[in-house]
Amino acid sequence: xxxxxxxxxxxxxxxxxxxxxxxxxxxxxxxxxxxxxxxxxxxxxxxxxxxxxxxxxxxxxxxxxxxxxxxxxxxxxxxxxxxxxxxxxxxxxxxxxxxxxxxxxxxxxxxxxxxxxxxxxxxxxxxxxxxxxxxxxxxxxxxxxxxxxxxxxxxxxxxxxxxxxxxxxxxxxxxxxxxxxxxxxxxxxxxxxxxxxxxxxxxxxxxxxxxxxxxxxxxxxxxxxxxxxxxxxxxxxxxxxxxxxxxxxxxxxxxxxxxxxxxxxxxxxxxxxxxxxxxxx
Numbered sequence: 001x002x003x004x005x006x007x008x009x010x011x012x013x014x015x016x017x018x019x020x021x022x023x024x025x026x027x028x029x030x031x032x033x034x035x036x037x038x039x040x041x042x043x044x045x046x047x048x049x050x051x052x053x054x055x056x057x058x059x060x061x062x063x064x065x066x067x068x069x070x071x072x073x074x075x076x077x078x079x080x081x082x083x084x085x086x087x088x089x090x091x092x093x094x095x096x097x098x099x100x101x102x103x104x105x106x107x108x109x110x111x112x113x114x115x116x117x118x119x120x121x122x123x124x125x126x127x128x129x130x131x132x133x134x135x136x137x138x139x140x141x142x143x144x145x146x147x148x149x150x151x152x153x154x155x156x157x158x159x160x161x162x163x164x165x166x167x168x169x170x171x172x173x174x175x176x177x178x179x180x181x182x183x184x185x186x187x188x189x190x191x192x193x194x195x196x197x198x199x200x201x202x203x204x205x206x207x208x209x210x211x212x213x214x215x216x217x218x219x220x221x222x223x224x225x226x227x228x229x230x231x232x233x234x235x236x237x238x239x240x241x242x243x244x245x246x247x248x249x250x251x252x253x254x255x256x257x258x259x260x261x262x263x264x265x266x267x268x269x270x271x272x273x274x275x276x277x278x279x280x281x
Contacts, residue, residue, distance in 0.1 A: 039260050043253030051254055056222040061251040063258060065224045066238035069139060072225065073218065073234060074207050076143035077150065082200060085154030092155075093162040094184050114152035121149050122216035130217055137231040142218030146210055150203035157202065161195020162188060194273075201270040205263060211236045235259055 050060040088106070096103045125145030135141040165188050173183040211234075219231035220241055233241065235255060242252035 036260055036264075039253065039256050043250070043255075043257040046250040046254040047257060048254075051251065051258075054224065061242065061248050062222075063235065063238055063251075063255050065222055066233050066235045066255075067258070068224055069218070069232035070208060070234040070236075072139050072228075072232075073143045073146065073214070074204055076140065076228065077147040077207055078200065078203065080144065081147040081151050081154055081203065085151050085199075086158050086196060089155050089158035089162060090184060090189070093159055094180070094188070110152045110155050113148070114156070117212075118149065118210060119212040119216075121145055122213035124148075125213060125217035136229060137217065137219035137221075138229040139218055139225055139232055140228040142214045142234075143228075145213050145217045146207050149210070149213060150206055153203050153206065154196075154199045157199025158192070158196050161192035161199075164195060165191045197270060197273060201266060204266060208234075208259065208262065208266075209236050210234070211240050215240075235262075 051062055052064045053060045053062040054064055056062045056065050092103055092106070122145065125141055129135045129141035129144050130137060133141075135144075169187050169191055170183055173187045178186070214234050214237050218234065218237070220233045220237055221231040222233055222238065222241075223230075225232045235258065239252055239255045239259065242248045242255065
């Protein structure tokens with residue numbers, strides 16, 4: 001009798017947990033659908049070719065210069081953060097000994113960096129990159145700042161991807177006579193590429209949506225850049241400026257539509273690439 005009651009209680013708890021999970025998933029999906037639907041409904045009708053003019057004016061409020069600036073910031077930031085983050089994760093997982101004090105300090109540092117508000121990064125970038133290194137308000141200063149911001153994401157996702165690689169892969173490589181370095185870069189790293197790619201995609205998403213850090217470092221100039229030391233606004237900053245002025249709300253919603261479309265495309269592309277890489281492995 002007692003066992004029967006315990007089994008019934010366990011079944012009830014399991015059913016309640018299952019219902020809770022389904023409800024949470026449903027709320028999450030509905031929230032996403034509502035958010036995307038609302039933005040598309042408000043802004044898609046205001047999309048026109050004037051928004052993609054090469055030169056920004058107060059008449060067309062073109063987002064094209066901001067789009068170019070965003071792409072350049074992403075490329076520069078990933079060029080700085082991705083190699084450093086991946087190599088750091090490789091050291092943590094494959095080379096560092098357990099109980100290493102340096103690794104413990106780096107773990108704490110990485111977690112701390114991940115929790116710092118973006119406005120603090122912006123102030124740091126303003127003081128260090130803009131003023132001390134004399135980069136000025138430039139794409140380079142903004143990219144260096146967001147590179148520091150995305151570094152914890154790349155490190156953590158790469159660590160998890162490397163730890164998920166089956167031990168048999170390494171054992172097979174060692175059995176064939178490969179050394180540690182060759183095993184890591186020829187066997188382990190390619191197998192971890194889907195997870196590493198996920199971290200890079202998350203980093204791109206954070207850069208695209210960043211405003212505070214870039215306002216203080218890259219500036220808000222709405223023009224195509226001449227070089228890396230040119231000031232320029234990103235798409236998110238462009239949206240913020242339009243919305244804060246209150247004079248171009250239609251164009252602000254249209255810019256939000258472009259941001260949503262870019263984000264969806266990036267996520268779909270990353271999912272497709274990760275699946276293809278997994279099948280290839």
